[in-house]
Amino acid sequence: MDQTTVVRRAAPIDEDDDASNEPMAVIPSVATASASSSAPAAGSSSSGSAAGGKSLFSRKPNSAAVSIHSSDPGLEFDQLMRIYYSRLFPFKKYYRWLSYGNVQKHYFCNREFSFTLEGDIYVRYQSFSTEEQLRKEIIQRNPIKIDIGAVYNVEPKDHKQVRGPEFKAEEKEVVFDIDMTDYDDIRTCCKGADICFRCWPFMTIAVRILDRALRDDFGFKSLLWIYSGRRGVHCWVCDNSVRTYDSNIRTVLTDYLSVVKGSEKNAKKVALTNPLHPSLQKSLDIIEEYWEPVILGDQDILRSPAHIDRVLATIPDEDNARMRQALRNEWNTHPNGTSQERWKQLVQEVYLSVKAGKSYLKSTVPEIMFQFAYPRLDVEVTKGVNHLLKSPFCVHPKTGRVCVPMDVDSIDDFDPFAVPTIQELCSQINQFDAANPHATTDSGKKLQDYKKTKLKDFMSPFLKFLEPLESNIRDAKLMDMDKDGMAMDW
């Protein structure tokens, strides 16, 4: 144990400190990490190259890719994870969230967590009675990944003591999972796990549209948006009533919110009515903001012949083979036309056809726009009360990036490539400590480790989510107390 650690431990602890009251003995020396910190941080470049294509770490100790830089014998993934859990993972706030004010006594301890441990071992049905126990177990077992499951009727760790059918998933946040791989049939830049700045805006659009619909249409208030660490986003809807929804209601939500339907066997995946439902009209308004710059610009969907075919194939059949051919010929003879120009021509062609009596083309333009921009939900994740989803503040095992909360109000500025990786975070702690060996808070307390890193930028959206949630719980508690008080008066 090095000297700084000891000194730091002796300092008074910041009251909402999340990590540092864990005994330091289990923490590997951060000094080792600092050896690699002088090198440029990996993965922070926001170039157009793929972020998720290759693994930055290996879980096998003998692999060549163990360290951040192959030239530099830095820390292995599991050591970095241990530092992360010990010093950075926001256990306190995390517990504040998942205990929901402890209004229901067993809510936290009946919650299923599952761990992915070294060697790809899944362990389901973990549960913890207190924040302290959760912290201890996570630090000790050092999971590569943590998933959050449902709140059961008994403590999940005891599930073998009750008979199968009597072990029931009772509640869970309603979760949404949007994954870039579901956009593979429309993306023109990447495939599979890869993302780049050209396709990331699909996620931005998804967040904007879903956030609006969930708040305005359904009236939900406690929404937590999370970057999944690699190529997607998650949304946790945490309102009290929502957590009790059964899988039928969850399915209704996904059906209401799903517009793009069908497999590769359907070229046209969107069918809209005219006039458009008010909710979809608002979604279309959002899509329109991004259509020119993102879909026609960055994605350039009307440029290459293969991509053009994908768009034209969505125009309803009947005698429109002719229209498609005409457009294709036009674009072949003017190969330098931009997607913007071609889109205008397509819209014009459709408009003329509608005017000529082909009323079945009335919705074609918005249908194409929805097919090429509207969020695509992985509905299976949402449907089941007992479905597991990767926990916020996890570290993505392939990219090393933290699954950070996202601020919906500035979602356009969210840059997945700027999300810190654990090795960057460790370096930042060291850099900060080196530059400010005696840093304290205004009140003279020891500074929390996360405040020394970029992670602090991502805590404010979490607090923005947590505070109204807690004040609602407080209000509900007060009302309960009022009721009790009245009952006693009687």
Next chain:
Amino acid sequence: MQHIRKGGNKVTVFREYPHKLSIYPLPPIQEVSLEEFETFAADRLKVLKAIELARIKFPKRGVEYNGLVNDAIRKYMPLSENDQGEDICVAERRKDHISHYILRLVYCRSEDLRRWFLMHELELFRFKFVAETQAQIVTFLKANDLSYVPIPNEEKAQLLPLLQASAGPTVSPQDILSEDYFKLPFLAALELVRSRRVYLQGGAVYVPRRELVSILSGVYRSRLSSALAQTSRALPNLEEDERLVPLLNALAKQYLGSDYLSQRGQVTGNITSEQVDGLSTTSFSPCMRNLHQALRGNHHLRHGGRMQYGLFLKSIGLHLDEAMRFWRTEFTRIMGADKFDKSYAYNIRHNYGKEGKRTDYSSYSCAKIITSNNPGVGDHHGCPFRHFDAEHLRQKMYEYGVASGGIKEIIGLVQGNQFQVACTRYFELTHKLPQGASPMIVSHPRQFYDESRKLLGGNDEQQQQHRSQLLTMREKREQFLAARGLPTSGSPGAHMSISYDDNFDEIGDISMDAATTEVLAAAEAAADFDDADDMDFD
């Protein structure tokens, strides 16, 4: 009998059975003779079957549909207005009440029976409801503790453009202004929310009176489906009454779907993994053949495909060790054996009842494949007739050797939502049978397979014999139908089957009733984590 004056009209209310329309909240507590028991049940069943037939013949409902159903109701289960007098009304309503509860006993026994019963009882309710007067509807709402907030005219005028956009293209602003609107929590109108047929704002839906029927159907559906689940759990006690058992069994058999729908996981025959390729081209329904192709092509299937195809293979006699070999061979072409063992082997054993809750899961019926779990990008499960667009279906049929005339017929049937009839026509075309000679309307992929094996398996003589049997049966059926002026071969009404409304949700979400969700939840509990490829690492 009481007489109440209300708005100048005399309303008669009976102490027992005050209302004609009921969702049967309480069971009958009266003596029922064995004879009544039998005739009541048989009569109600006739009405439900008439509804089934009418739905097949007139999937879009309409005048002829109403005529058919009305005839059956008038003949077997008439329900008079209160002005017909207490004796008649109470007797009719008692029969309605008791017969409903008897059929609950009969049809609670399996998921597919429950699904059938629920679907047709709901339609019966809907049918009766839309014929009710406004005053009766109000009484009905009150009697069932359903409260709605009417929307004042000023608010309605303000919301007019939004309400109109939600109501769809056929509703004019005048329609909206002249109709009563109610505001209710969206949880009370899930079906309307699901299909975006109402305006939703801040968690409340704005519902026109004419949509009330679907909301009430929803209330009725959830109450009835949980009641059916309860009844099925209580059934073992009841079956100790030995007078009832044969009666209930006889009634259950009258359900027209073939036995496939009530067989649970029964495996006949025995096939090896090497035989699957060959059988898939000759004897698999298109949905299964397509899944097989996808599996061979991608060396992988996602969860929905693994369930639909895996349970099917099990049902036609691919035993567990063979199945393990079959899936392993294919999957390990793109992944290590380790990953297969860890992520998929459990799932396969689970399907065979060797893991988790050890339920011997049955293979999916057409109704389930068509109505639940629509395939998304990357999925290959589902019904090609339901889930492919016309162009892809055309290609697939061509690839499977259907000539262009046949393809045209099939596409026509699909456009009328006659997916199972289309599959049946495909069966005829690919088994060289004339139209109308199919021994069944396909209701289960397993049935398609069995009938195909009867025609293609065995020696030449057996095949020939079976073929001529089918042709004789066809002839008889045609004569029978012609003699009664009914549509003959090629017309869907010639067979019995489940047909699908334009609004698939109506049927689709029955699969999500309480009884089935339990089964699904059990399957999910095991499945939600082994789908490592779908959910892991993002």
